[in-house]
Amino acid sequence: MAGFKKRPFKTLALVAAAVAGVSAPAVAQGTSQAPADDAALVDRGAYLARAADCMPCHTGDPKKPYAGNLPFNTPFGRMFSVNITSDPTYGIGTWTFDDFKNALHNGIRKDGAYLYPAMPFDAYTGVSDTDLKALWAYVRRIPAVAEPRQANELSFPFNVRLGLLAWRELFFDASYWTPTPGKSDQWNRGAYLAEVLGHCSDCHTPRNLMGAVKQKQHFLGADIDGYWAPSIDAAQLKKDGWTKDALTQFFTNGSVPGKTEVFGPMAEVVRESLAYLTAADREALVTYLLDSPPPKDVPAPQAASPLPADVFQRAAQSYVDNCAPCHGAGGAGNANVIPSLKDNPAVTAAEPYNVIMAVLGGLPAGGTYGPMPSFAGRLSDQQVADLVNYVRTSWHNGGMANTTPAMVAAWRATANVPTYGTQQASAFDCPQVGGAPGNTGPDPQAVAAITKMMQGGERQTRLLIATYQNADTDASAGTVVDALTAAYCPVVAQTQLPDWQKAGELQRFTLQVAAAISEGLPGASMPPVSTIWATPTGTSLVARQPTQVAAQLTCPDPTNAKLVPKALVDAAVTLVGKPAVPVTGDAASRFATTLLQQNPKARRSDVANALIVAYCPLVTAKPNTVVAEQYSLLTNFGQQVVQTLQLGAPQFNASAQ
Incomplete structure (x- = not known):
């Protein structure tokens, strides 16, 4: 340009x-x-x-x-x-x-x-x-x-x-x-x-x-x-x-x-x-x-790579899609929050097993680093092998491109990866609705009608929710979420995206619907602030994202009992104290577990939001940070808290509390 x-x-x-x-x-x-x-x-x-x-x-x-x-x-x-x-x-x-x-x-x-x-x-x-x-x-x-x-x-x-x-x-x-x-x-x-x-x-x-x-x-x-x-x-x-x-x-x-x-x-x-x-x-x-050399065949990054051109380009895009949002361009990482992949001895070791296992199984939080998710369900054995070789040989790293799909398959079979991490489980499939005697799930005709709307380009979440609710007036919030997910799935399935991207898009839409419908549930009013907000939906919680990041990060008012009980906020402020920001993923999980133990009758969404309210002022007070960074710090903390509360009670029904 x-x-x-x-x-x-x-x-x-x-x-x-x-x-x-x-x-x-x-x-x-x-x-x-x-x-x-x-x-x-x-x-x-x-x-x-x-x-x-x-x-x-x-x-x-x-x-x-x-x-x-x-x-x-x-x-x-x-x-x-x-x-x-x-x-x-x-x-x-x-x-x-x-x-x-x-x-x-x-x-x-x-x-x-x-x-x-x-x-x-x-x-x-x-x-x-x-x-x-x-x-x-x-x-x-x-x-x-x-x-x-x-x-x-x-x-x-x-x-x-x-x-x-x-x-x-x-x-x-x-x-x-x-x-x-x-x-x-x-x-x-x-x-x-x-x-x-x-x-x-x-x-x-x-x-x-x-x-x-x-x-x-x-x-x-x-x-x-x-x-x-x-x-x-x-x-x-x-x-x-x-x-x-x-x-x-x-x-x-x-x-x-x-x-x-x-x-x-x-x-x-x-x-x-x-x-x-x-x-x-x-x-x-x-x-x-007058004596300039013949032109190079490939750009500098590819020229320095031992990978074939087609493999390099696929792996580079895979890195951008899966790793770069956290590890950044060039594998630079982010200070003490995300480790650098460049010049990292664990990455460039003689054998690639450490990197393979990190991609397949993820990593728990440790020290100042937050947890890393598993990518086993997103990437095939070939994609993992290409990605590992790319990371080990890019950015002037001195590792060898010695990872093979067979090697990845062997480690996938023995590694402790999530159930969705098998290659069989990563195949994209759509849920079936209707047909069974006594079926109390989504109405199949209403789902089919909404699918046609979405195939025609309709994507307004609230309009789709209202359309289904008009057709199935007795549907619970969870049923509406299931219905719209089932309706959107065939639309996603018809795209040319790889399976893992289809699954990611469907998950994004499901969370969007869950957050939208949660706003109408009792006790789930949405504050006009630029923070994430934990809301109850069905049998679990969802982190509601703000529509946009404001020019200035605005923390929730801790005295507004309509959002979160003040006593719970006071307890969260005392528990969190004034640690250095960012806190580790382990610390965020510990805050969530401890506050819930101290307040066993509290709604888990309230527990999450009380901790977010307590942590937000610490983030905004952190010197030399721009709004985007503050928002990222608060989002990472809130999502860790929500995830801890979800995993700690997989059968929890927020509406019953």
């Missing part, structure tokens, strides 16, 4: 991000402390910023340099560049050097969100710390401009940043640039300028449907927002008659008599960037472009 710019021919200008007299950048990276404020470093950074064409990309209004809002037309919608002035509200005035480095090297902005590859972090990841520090020394001194950024106009699903997880797994490898052995210092300098600082391929290489450059067509030209960025691979440059002297002259003043004259956006590139290159850097750039 980075190539779809208003100024499509500026890529060659971006290769100018270098400083006179600086040799090939050091590969070894040192500390990430903020650089000193010496004038030489700032001047060097100013050269980098101007030579790299930073200002034109980050300037929509010429009167407001670096204040962003330059539109980028992409196949996925319209995007706007960001404000990189020192303004603390709309710019990057509150950033540190580590924030700046994380954005350029890892593609992650200050608030932890993934950057869209319209910002070419896939190239900048190779920039040396030496150059980053010089650039930061200048950028953080850009005069503040209080200019809010225009919202991106992206279509679904490209407007969901979490969707970038798949992009990052398949196409992004956060690693520093390394010189090519056997090549001259000048050639390597040119390679660093063209491939890293200049990110030439962003404009001069076509992109696939996911917005990643096509490696096999590196430098072969691309259509950019109505313009053609020509082929600049070595063979084509020579075929078109470009010599070292001619290309050097073109980069100097945009004119080669008798051959070409710069025009349009490229004129700005020459005027604002290429004209400021030193002779040494320009010569290095030309040397590399």
